Amino acid sequence: MIWLRFLPFIWALSAKGEFFQFESLSNVSKYYFNYIYCNIWEGDCQPHQDDTSLEVPTDDLWSGFSKDYIQMLSEWYCRLGQCCDTGDCRITNNMTGLEKDLEQKVHGQHLAQAVVLKAVPGFLKNPSPDKGLVLSFHGWSGTGKNFVARLIADNLYRDGVKSECVRLFIAPFHFPHARLLDMYRGQLREGIRDAVRRCQQALFIFDEAEKLHPGLIDAIKPYMDHYDNVDGVNYRNAIFLFLSNIGGLAINEVTLDFWHSGQNREDIGMEDLEHRLRNEALDSQGGFSQSQLMMGNLIDFFVPFLPLEYRHVKLCARDAFQSRGLQYSEGALDEVAKAMVYVPKEEKLFSAQGCKSVPQRINFFLP
Incomplete structure (x- = not known):
């Protein structure tokens, strides 16, 4: 049974009685199996929101354990084939x-x-x-x-x-x-x-x-x-x-x-x-x-975002059509871009709104 994988961890946590008080080992097992599987290693499950025995404790879960012991538990779990290259399946770093x-x-x-x-x-x-x-x-x-x-x-x-x-x-x-x-x-x-x-x-x-x-x-x-x-x-x-x-x-x-x-x-x-x-x-x-x-x-870098021109607004319009699986023409992209306000008054070079309202504006040009 899958819960047997967690027995070493459950045993260790139950030994830390000064941090968490539970009435029985079964309560400890039930809580920490759910907590580990659903929250720490992101198991495919739905925690029972109405079960107060499964509430996350207010104390820091890891405060009673050394870094070496936490690392040992992590390596033990990974040997079961449940880990990713990053060591944390929530992190992809693609x-x-x-x-x-x-x-x-x-x-x-x-x-x-x-x-x-x-x-x-x-x-x-x-x-x-x-x-x-x-x-x-x-x-x-x-x-x-x-x-x-x-x-x-x-x-x-x-x-x-x-x-x-x-x-x-x-x-x-x-x-x-x-x-x-x-x-x-x-x-x-x-x-x-x-x-x-x-x-x-x-x-x-x-x-x-x-x-x-x-x-x-x-x-x-x-x-x-x-x-x-x-x-x-x-x-x-x-x-x-x-x-x-x-x-x-x-x-x-x-x-x-x-x-x-x-x-x-x-x-x-x-x-x-x-x-x-x-x-x-x-x-x-x-x-x-x-x-x-x-x-x-x-602050390591101050990153500038330049004002967008007509040609960039057209590309944003293209992306908006594509994201919704809609057909478009160059004429439609031009119509969307022309509907924006451009500044300065003389050059009319930069879109005053950037591409912010483009996804909403394409609705106006749909059949």
């Missing part, structure tokens, strides 16, 4: 898939593609990173910041953004009231700590990061710093993505200058933008300004 997705699905963002394809695989290949990877995505709304963050999650984790290894925080939604800052600090710290305990390679996405209170960023700064551990937890394998509109105007100015001078936008390099983005973040009124994250130089 770098080939990430490269293909960025090449085929992301349009007009050669800098973001290049930085992500260097930074993420390089970080994951390092067995002992000095700190977690911190990337800050900058640009106008609709240029692809959220989309690229989702592609990273989709290729690093089996369940993408739905994975328990991934946490998404939307600043105005999760932390709307300045008067509740102390409560938000505690919630955010606990959320990050819990995710890393559950999944060593965790991904944290902060959307609309410019609206984060500086105190919130400072509260989680230790998790992105060069520490072996914080309160016994190692955060060095975590990835932090900050998405914001900061620097959007500066990015657009540089892109427009290249266009005026007759240069291709693909000639724009990181040296043309990264320093300006850092200065914009320091001078902003939002969460980055004067935060310890900035003062400590903990």
